[in-house]
Every structure is written in structure tokens, then in C-alpha cells.
Amino acid sequence: MAGESAPDKGSSPRTATTDAFDRSNDLETAPLLAASSDPPAATSSPARKPTRLRHGRGPLVRDDSDDDGEPFPPNSSEDDDAVRLVAAPHPSLAARKRWSFGSVLCLAFSIVFVALLVALAAVHLWVGHLLSEQARHGDAEAMAQRGLVWAGPSAVRVAANTAGDGLVVELDGMAGIDVRKALDWEDKDDSKSWFRRQEGRIARWGVRKVRSVSVDVGQVALFDASAGSTAQTDPLVVVDSLDTLRLPLSYPSKREPLLTMHSFTLHVPLRFPAPHDLVDFGKAAWEAKSYRVRADVRDVVAQVGETGTRGVFGWVLRRMQATRVTGLERIVDGKLPDVPDPSDPSELANVTSVDVFETPSPAHLNETVIAFAASALVQNPLADAIRSGRLPAFAWGMPFRLPVSIHLALPPLPEGASAHDPTEIMLAKVSTAPFAFPHDLDTAQLDVTGHLVPAGNLTPSTPIPPPPGGPLSSAHSTKKGAPQQPPLSRALSRFVARYLAGRANDVFIRYDADPEPLLPSDPAHDAPLPPRFVSDLVANQTLHVRVPGTNETPELFRNLRMEDMRIKLGGGDDDTGADLLASGRVVGEVVLPDMAKKLADGIDAQSIWPDVLVYDGELPGRGLLERAEEAQFLDAAASAQGQLAFSSKPFDTDLAALIGDDDDTTEYPPSPVPANAFARMRPSSAMNASTIHIPANGTHNATTLVSATFVDAPLYLLPGRGDVLRRFVAKIIFGGPGNKVKASMAGITSVRIALSGFGEVELHEIPIEASFMVGRGGVENPPAF
Known part of the structure; x- marks a missing residue:
């Protein structure tokens, strides 16, 4: 309870x-x-x-x-x-605890956001300041011109375009972009303003991150923009595309003053849609020594940065779109560099070796041709411009084998000939091997091979009566009124005669669009031919060169002597109208240049046709050869007028009239006639000649002798020279037994020669001189002179 x-x-x-x-x-x-x-x-x-x-x-x-x-x-x-x-x-305390944590995050976010806004505002103000500052330094084009640093080209090479018809030009060089110069910030690092120095540091940091910029150029077309040019539908030159060019960026400073530059090889493919317009443009630019073209560029694309850049900056660069500019048009003009324009080829090339020989024909194996191989040191035509600084030192060359044909001018047409007959004829087909000029040398070796075009056989010359003008007539029988010969024979005869007389010759060089197979000895077997468009580019174009005559005493016959010389007085009653008749034999040694000694075995003299003056005693001091040297000096003066061109230019009219350049005849007989000349020997027909070939032995070289016998050849007494003839005969008759009287002869002759591998050719106006002794019994063989 x-x-x-x-x-x-x-x-x-x-x-x-x-x-x-x-x-x-x-x-x-x-x-x-x-x-x-x-x-x-x-x-x-x-x-x-x-x-x-x-x-x-x-x-x-x-x-x-x-x-x-x-x-x-x-x-x-x-x-x-x-x-x-x-x-x-109480619940309010827990709520207060949660609000305090969120408020911290919110407060932090607010601070970052406000700071970002302040930074963006500062960047915006800074960028605006930079833009306004850069506007005072020019536009983007001016910045690119200031910042782009280019060295070169150090080498220029030309190759065939395997992708199509045209050429590919390869340029070796170095390039880079100086950002400091492009922005015109060269004084930023030395500025007293802290902000300006920081701008330079920020730019340097950005350049290190970006590292480079790539540039792609689209199709480029060049048009003639000269004052006299008309509207063109086709461009002169087209560059379809260029390789991507990556240019390194750098921002030099006092600590790192060196600019970053990268080497490159730029391939420029060229097409020529209008070759004829390009040739006309080249001629006009050559004459004016300047050019003016309009360049139309389809587009230019620039991409900043490299694909391998890491980090956030690289991520931003990879998502930046490339800058594209379309429809660019620029006028490009300038002066051509000084290029030597001599008409004397010896100023362009120094021949170091020449070899002439007989070889099987490349086109017909069962025939032979006279071929030649030569080497020369060619002067760089741009050397003066490079030494003076107008052009950078660079290596360049020609990688192709250039086939050309050489033509000679024909003599003036005789009366009655058609005006449509050709004025020139092909002499030889030539091929030049590729050559190149190193950037540190002014010369390059050029190898040339070729062969002569066969001339064909000559028809025998028919006898021609003496001209009606008398013994002093300038129309000598060795040329005037001669029968028609094959064109090449006439052209070569004219060329050799003018050359030996010291006169300039016209030579025409053309591109051979259909070359023959190469000779077995040609060193350029593997070299390619130029592209097919070159034929269209240089079609109907001729390079005119004036070749000066020799300044040496020509000597086609050595040790020329008269044997068995006999003179008949009073021979004027025969059909020739001569005052005297002479009989005897002419013997001489054929002299070939060292380069052509291999042709000696193929020489066969057919006939000799002399036209000479006979002298009492020694030859006068001023002879025919000295006058030829004077003519050669005048031709050299004419060469100074600049006769090397892409087509034949008219020769100076006054100068041509002064030296008589259009007259192919040699001034013969000389005026005034020397005082010791008393007769002129001028046969009415050519004298048959024979050739003797003496092989070489242990003591003598191989020798080729030409001998011609004449019987009763007419001797025409010169007007007013009877006293000279009488003194000459008196010395022979009254001089006593064994007395010898010295006589001389000088003049010109025509020689008809058969040359193995070429054919027969007749050479006119070949100067000859000889001295000999005359006695009662005939002629004594003189020593060599």
C-alpha cells in the first residue's frame, strides 16, 4: 500500500x-x-x-x-x-547559423564579381587607350610594313611545274615580325611612366605566348598598269597559290635585342596566260628601265598562334577565328636594276676553250657534221646592281637546257631578185647547258655545244670577163657578177669576209622550239628542256647581236709564194685586153686556228681567184690590213650605241653612213694607189687548185698545202705607172747574171673549199700578201715571213 x-x-x-x-x-x-x-x-x-x-x-x-x-x-x-x-x-538559432555560412559565400562571390568588373573596366580603358594611341601610328598595312623584317632572297631557283604548264620559282630567305616596331613601341621600355613600361612587359608576355602568325595568300594576278596600256582581259602573270608562310613573332628588349627570324623556301608557281602581252610589256619595261604593274590578290588569311600552345591561352587562341581580307588591289612600280647592254659579246663572256671537230650527225647517222664544244666564263649581269646595293646578293641560275639557232644575214640581193627572198639563213643549232651564279661570285661557267647546218654543194663558177671600168675599177671579178650560190654559202662568205676585214657582223639568235637530238659529247644529256609555254613566250623573238671583226692580222695562207713566175710583155693583143701576161704557180700553207686543226684532213681546196696589185720592191707601210683595223675601230664605236636587244634595232643612220657599214665591198684597189705599184693581176676565171696533206712525223706537224697553177694570167698596167714597170724590168734585165729583184703582191682572193661534214663554200675577199724574188730565170722561193 x-x-x-x-x-x-x-x-x-x-x-x-x-x-x-x-x-x-x-x-x-x-x-x-x-x-x-x-x-x-x-x-x-x-x-x-x-x-x-x-x-x-x-x-x-x-x-x-x-x-x-x-x-x-x-x-x-x-x-x-x-x-x-x-x-x-530555438529554431531561429539554427536558421541564424545557416545564414551566416551562405552569407560568407555570397560575400566572397560579390567581392570577386566586383573585382572582375573593375578589371574589365580597367582593361577596357587600357585597350581603348592603346587603340587611340595606335591610330596615330598608322593602319594595319603600315604596321605590317614596319614590323615585317625580310632578309634575302639568298637564292633563286627555277624549275618546271610538274602540276601543269608553267614555272615554279623557289626563293630562299629569312623573315620575322618585330612586334615592337609594328606597334611603334620602341620607347616603351625607356619611358618614365610605370604604366607604359608595364604595357611593354604585357606585350612581351603575349608575344611569348602567341609565338608566331601564319599567312596564306590566295591567287595573285599581275596586270600591266603602265600609262599607255589598255584594258586587258588576261593577266600577264598568275600565281595560283603560295605555301603557308609562318612568321615568328618577337619583341626585342635591351636584355634580348636579337630578332627571331626563321629561314624558309617559298615556292611560287607561275602561269602566263598572255605570253605575247608579256613580251610586249617586257620590251617596254626594258626600254624605259622601269615597270608598273597592278597586283590583284584574291584573299589573304592570317592566323595568330600555333596549334601546340597549351593552357588557357592556347585554348583561347585555338578558338580565335582567322583574319581574312579579300579583294586586295595594289600598284607596284619600280626601277629595273642596271644590266649591262653591250653589243660586243666579249664583254658578257670570256671564251676559255673551243674545240671544233667532225662527228656523226645526231639527226642522220649516215652523215657527218662539223660540231663544236665551247666553254666560257659568263659575267653575272646583276653584279653591278648587287655591288651598289640596289639588289641583295643572291644565287640564281638556269636549270634548263636552252636550244637556240644561230642565223646569219644574207648579202644584199642582186638586181632582179625577188623582194620576198629570205634575208637570213640558219648557220648552226646550239644547246647551252644549265648554269648558275653563286651568291659570292660574279662569273659562272657556261658550256655550249652544237653543230653547223650543212651548206650543200656549190655549182662551178663560170668565167667572168673583166669589168669595163679599167684596171682601177673597184668592181673586182672575185665577187661582182658572180653566179648565184646556195644561201648559206653566200651568208658564210659574207660573214668571214667582214670578220677578217675587221667589220662587225649581224648575228641573230632565236629559241629553237623543235631541237634536234643532242650530240654524243653534249654534257647536258640529263638536263630538261624548258616548258612548252616558253615557245609561245619567245615565238618570233630575235636576239640581235653585233659580232665585231678581228683585231688581228688574218692569215689563212702562210708562206705564200710564187713559183716559176714569168712575165710576157706586150700581151695586150689577146681577148683580155691585158698589157702583160703572167704565168706561174701559187703555193701556200693553209692555216687553221688551233681550235679547228682537227678539220685539216677534211679540207679540199677547189679553186683560187686572186685580185692583187704587183709592187716593185717591198709592200707599202700602210696596207689593206691596216685599213681593216681602222674599220674595226669604227665598228667598235658603233657597238657603244647599244645594239643588244630582243629584236633588230635600226643602226644609227649617221654612223652607218660614216663608216659605210652597209657596203660589204672592201675598198680595193686602195686609193690613192701606192707609188711602187705598177700592175694589177686579175684573172678572168678561177684557177683550179689542188690540196696536199702531209702527215705529221717526228720533226714536223701535219701540214695542208694548196697549189694553183696559172698560165697567161692578165696583168693590167696601172695608169701612169709605165715608168715603174720599166724600172722593174730594167733591174731584172740589166742587173747582171744571177741578179734578183724583189717584188711583192697584195690584194684579195676568193677561195672555194670543200669541207667534210659541211659541204662546199666559197669565201670572198680574203686578204693575201706575198713577197718574192724575180730573176731572168723566174722566181726564187722566199723565206717564210
């Missing part, structure tokens, strides 16, 4: 406390009810330490640390003498 009454006693106070606690809404004002002062019953629970409740945030715990974490004793225990209850934390 007693145990049942304990709960009844304590039920009322606990219920009241619980109700009071439940009605409290604030942890701070919640009532703390003291425990009952009655001691706990000993029989209901064991002895326990007094329990203290601690008020604070979080769950209610006991304050004794010795407890094993046992929860509050149940309120229903009748042995608890005192219980202190504390309410749970």
Missing part, C-alpha cells in the same frame, strides 16, 4: 511542471522547477550521485563525467528527489 502511494504523491507537481514547460516558447524564460526536497526512498533505487543538468545549446546532458552516458532518469522514478529540465534550442 505504501508503494502505491508514492506515485500519487509526486504526480501533481510533475504534471504542473510539464505544463508550465510546454507553455513556454522561449528557452531563456522556460521555468526551472526545483526537485522535491524529500529524500529518495532507499527501497526503490540504489544510491546515486546527485545529477546536475547543464543548460546550453544542444541536447540536455548530465554534468557528471563519471556517468556512462545514461539518459535522464525516467521522470516516473519515485526515487528522483530533484529534476531540472532545460528546453531544446
Whole structure:
């Protein structure tokens, strides 16, 4: 009964406390009810330490640390003498705790956002400042011109375009972009302003990140933009595309002053849609020494940065779009470099070796031709411009084998000939080997091979009566009124005669669009021919060169002598009308240049037709050869007028009239006639000649002799020279037994020669001179002179 009454006693106070606690809404004002002062019953629970409740945030715990974490004793225990209850934390405190954490994040985000806005505003102001500053330094084109640094080209090579008709020009060079010069920031590093120095550092950092810029150029077309040009439908030159050119960027400083430049080889494929217009443009530019073209560029694409750039900066660069500019048009003009324009080829090339020989024909194996191989040192035509700094030093060359044909001018047509007859004829087919000029040398070796075109056989010349003009007539029988010869024979005869007389000759060089097979000795067997378009480019174009005559005494016959010379007085009663008749034999040694000695065995002289003056004693001091040297000097003056051109230019009229350049005849006989000349020997027909080949032995070289016998050749007494003839005959007759009288002859002759591998050719106006001794019994062989 007693145990049942304990709960009844304590039920009322606990219920009241619980109700009071439940009605409290604030942890701070919640009532703390003291425990009952009655001691706990000993029989209901064991002895326990007094329990203290601690008020604070979080769950209610006991304050004794010795407890094993046992929860509050149940309120229903009748042995608890005192219980202190504390309410749970108010919800507003937990909400305050969560707001404080979010507010920190929000505050941090706000600070970053405001800082970013401030930075963007600063960057915007800085960029605007830079743009306004750069606007004062020019546009993008001016910046590119300032910043682009180009060295070269160090070499220029030309090759055939394997992808189509045209050429590929390869340029070796070095290039880079100086960003500091492009921006015109060369004074940033030395500025007193901290901000300006920082701008330079930022630009240097950006250049190190970007590293390079790639440039792609689309199709480029060049048009004639000279003042006199008309509207063109086709461009002169077209460049279809160029290789991508990657240019390194650099920002030099005092610490690193060197500019970064990369070497490259730029391939420029060229097409020539209008070759005839290009030739006309080249002629006009050559004459004016200047050019003016319009360049139309389809598009230019520039991409900043490299694909391998890492990091955020590389990610940004890879997503930047390339800058494209379309429809560019520029006028490009300038002066041509000074290129030597001599008409004397000896100023362009110095021949080092020439070899002439007979070889099987490359076109007809059963025939032979006279071939030649020559080597020469060619002067670089751009050397003067390079030395003066107008052009950079670079190596260039010609990789193709150039086939050309050489033509000679024909003599003036005789009366009655058709005006449509050709004025020139092909003499030889020539091929030049590839050559190249190193960048540090002014000369290059040029190898030339070729062969003469066969001339064909000559028809025998018919005898021609003496001209009616008398013994002093300038119309000598060795040329005037001669029968028609094959064209090449006439052309070569004229060339040799003028050359030996010291006169300049016209030579025409043309591109050979249909070359013959190469000679076996040609050193350029593997060299390619130029592309086919070259034929269209140089069609109907002629390189006119004036070849000067020799300045040496010509000598086709050595040791020329008269044998068995006999003179008959009073021979004027025959049909020739001559005053004297001479009989005898002419013997001479054929002299070939060293380069043509291999042709000696193939020479066969057919006839000789002399026209000479006979002298009493020695030849006069001033002879025919000295006058030829004077004519050669005048021709050299004419060469100074610049006769090397792409087509024949009219010779200066006054100068031509001064030297009589159009007159192929040699001034013969000389005027005035020397005082010791008394007769002129001029046969009415050619004298048959024979050739003797003497092989070489241990003491003598191989020799080729020509001999011609003449009987009763007419001697015409010169007007007023009877006294000279009488003195000459008196010295022979009254000089006593064994007396010898010296006589001389000088003049010109025509020689008809058969040359193996070429044919027969007749050479006119070959100067000859000889001295001999005359006695009662005939002629004594003179020593060599």
C-alpha cells in the first residue's frame, strides 16, 4: 500500500511542471522547477550521485563525467528527489547559423564579381587607350610594313611545274615580325611612366605566348598598269597559290635585342596566260628601265598562334577565328636594276676553250657534221646592281637546257631578185647547258655545244670577163657578177669576209622550239628542256647581236709564194685586153686556228681567184690590213650605241653612213694607189687548185698545202705607172747574171673549199700578201715571213 502511494504523491507537481514547460516558447524564460526536497526512498533505487543538468545549446546532458552516458532518469522514478529540465534550442538559432555560412559565400562571390568588373573596366580603358594611341601610328598595312623584317632572297631557283604548264620559282630567305616596331613601341621600355613600361612587359608576355602568325595568300594576278596600256582581259602573270608562310613573332628588349627570324623556301608557281602581252610589256619595261604593274590578290588569311600552345591561352587562341581580307588591289612600280647592254659579246663572256671537230650527225647517222664544244666564263649581269646595293646578293641560275639557232644575214640581193627572198639563213643549232651564279661570285661557267647546218654543194663558177671600168675599177671579178650560190654559202662568205676585214657582223639568235637530238659529247644529256609555254613566250623573238671583226692580222695562207713566175710583155693583143701576161704557180700553207686543226684532213681546196696589185720592191707601210683595223675601230664605236636587244634595232643612220657599214665591198684597189705599184693581176676565171696533206712525223706537224697553177694570167698596167714597170724590168734585165729583184703582191682572193661534214663554200675577199724574188730565170722561193 505504501508503494502505491508514492506515485500519487509526486504526480501533481510533475504534471504542473510539464505544463508550465510546454507553455513556454522561449528557452531563456522556460521555468526551472526545483526537485522535491524529500529524500529518495532507499527501497526503490540504489544510491546515486546527485545529477546536475547543464543548460546550453544542444541536447540536455548530465554534468557528471563519471556517468556512462545514461539518459535522464525516467521522470516516473519515485526515487528522483530533484529534476531540472532545460528546453531544446530555438529554431531561429539554427536558421541564424545557416545564414551566416551562405552569407560568407555570397560575400566572397560579390567581392570577386566586383573585382572582375573593375578589371574589365580597367582593361577596357587600357585597350581603348592603346587603340587611340595606335591610330596615330598608322593602319594595319603600315604596321605590317614596319614590323615585317625580310632578309634575302639568298637564292633563286627555277624549275618546271610538274602540276601543269608553267614555272615554279623557289626563293630562299629569312623573315620575322618585330612586334615592337609594328606597334611603334620602341620607347616603351625607356619611358618614365610605370604604366607604359608595364604595357611593354604585357606585350612581351603575349608575344611569348602567341609565338608566331601564319599567312596564306590566295591567287595573285599581275596586270600591266603602265600609262599607255589598255584594258586587258588576261593577266600577264598568275600565281595560283603560295605555301603557308609562318612568321615568328618577337619583341626585342635591351636584355634580348636579337630578332627571331626563321629561314624558309617559298615556292611560287607561275602561269602566263598572255605570253605575247608579256613580251610586249617586257620590251617596254626594258626600254624605259622601269615597270608598273597592278597586283590583284584574291584573299589573304592570317592566323595568330600555333596549334601546340597549351593552357588557357592556347585554348583561347585555338578558338580565335582567322583574319581574312579579300579583294586586295595594289600598284607596284619600280626601277629595273642596271644590266649591262653591250653589243660586243666579249664583254658578257670570256671564251676559255673551243674545240671544233667532225662527228656523226645526231639527226642522220649516215652523215657527218662539223660540231663544236665551247666553254666560257659568263659575267653575272646583276653584279653591278648587287655591288651598289640596289639588289641583295643572291644565287640564281638556269636549270634548263636552252636550244637556240644561230642565223646569219644574207648579202644584199642582186638586181632582179625577188623582194620576198629570205634575208637570213640558219648557220648552226646550239644547246647551252644549265648554269648558275653563286651568291659570292660574279662569273659562272657556261658550256655550249652544237653543230653547223650543212651548206650543200656549190655549182662551178663560170668565167667572168673583166669589168669595163679599167684596171682601177673597184668592181673586182672575185665577187661582182658572180653566179648565184646556195644561201648559206653566200651568208658564210659574207660573214668571214667582214670578220677578217675587221667589220662587225649581224648575228641573230632565236629559241629553237623543235631541237634536234643532242650530240654524243653534249654534257647536258640529263638536263630538261624548258616548258612548252616558253615557245609561245619567245615565238618570233630575235636576239640581235653585233659580232665585231678581228683585231688581228688574218692569215689563212702562210708562206705564200710564187713559183716559176714569168712575165710576157706586150700581151695586150689577146681577148683580155691585158698589157702583160703572167704565168706561174701559187703555193701556200693553209692555216687553221688551233681550235679547228682537227678539220685539216677534211679540207679540199677547189679553186683560187686572186685580185692583187704587183709592187716593185717591198709592200707599202700602210696596207689593206691596216685599213681593216681602222674599220674595226669604227665598228667598235658603233657597238657603244647599244645594239643588244630582243629584236633588230635600226643602226644609227649617221654612223652607218660614216663608216659605210652597209657596203660589204672592201675598198680595193686602195686609193690613192701606192707609188711602187705598177700592175694589177686579175684573172678572168678561177684557177683550179689542188690540196696536199702531209702527215705529221717526228720533226714536223701535219701540214695542208694548196697549189694553183696559172698560165697567161692578165696583168693590167696601172695608169701612169709605165715608168715603174720599166724600172722593174730594167733591174731584172740589166742587173747582171744571177741578179734578183724583189717584188711583192697584195690584194684579195676568193677561195672555194670543200669541207667534210659541211659541204662546199666559197669565201670572198680574203686578204693575201706575198713577197718574192724575180730573176731572168723566174722566181726564187722566199723565206717564210
